[in-house]
Amino acid sequence: MTGKSIGLQLRRNGFKLTPQRRAIIDVISGSEEHLTPSDIYSRLQHKYPGIGLVTVYRTLELLENSGLLCEVHIGDTCRSYLKRKRPGEHHHHLVCAGCGKVVDFVDCELGDLENRLTSETGFSIDSHLLEFMGRCASCRKLVSK
Template identity: 40%
Template structure:
């Protein structure tokens, strides 16, 4: 089943309609899946198809998508809410976030399954979802950052 049809079914199951405006917002998220767009970025991209669509509609639609567990609202420490489509997988993917350049990379593998099994056996706690963000610095950024720091010190 294609993603739009699947999302339309999720809407219908909760007695909502996937209106053309909502569908346009979903398509923007699907087309930019790896970018983790903010509300404003979604708004700017959807305005090309629906110039009369208001920012408030985008906010409301994204919140509804969160309530329906179609997207996950995330904050990567920069104070901006970003939206990430949930996969058909049982768990969210994980992220590598560079402190220097801000690059965000996804890890689709779930390395925590064994830990989840142990939590269930040892503590009687069944994990239904998790999210893990790794913050650090890529080797290339660290090398370039050191050069940039040396240049700043030489100028000072």
């Protein structure tokens, strides 16, 4: 999903497309890494200084509620976001512990397991969270040097 299409989608949902929101969307969609609110805030300082951290929080909340962002669950923080490459599609992440780069993939092959758990436990299952952690090719090279 490009920055432009995220912006259009926002507007389609009845929200204003302000320069601040454009800037925040630019930062997110220009990065392969997952970013926390303060990551985004500090990247904004270069190109679009003056935007408040509050606005970053508010915009992230808005984008998340509109389903235009993915959360990444890694390490300590529960608040690291990523552009959604596959809007609406069920998918998962493979995250590099070195640089934060995220690759995503679609088929998680968990249907059988889900069925088994349902029948064994009596739970109804609504969703799952699956993320792989590792090191990307370039970070592996760095380590081995």
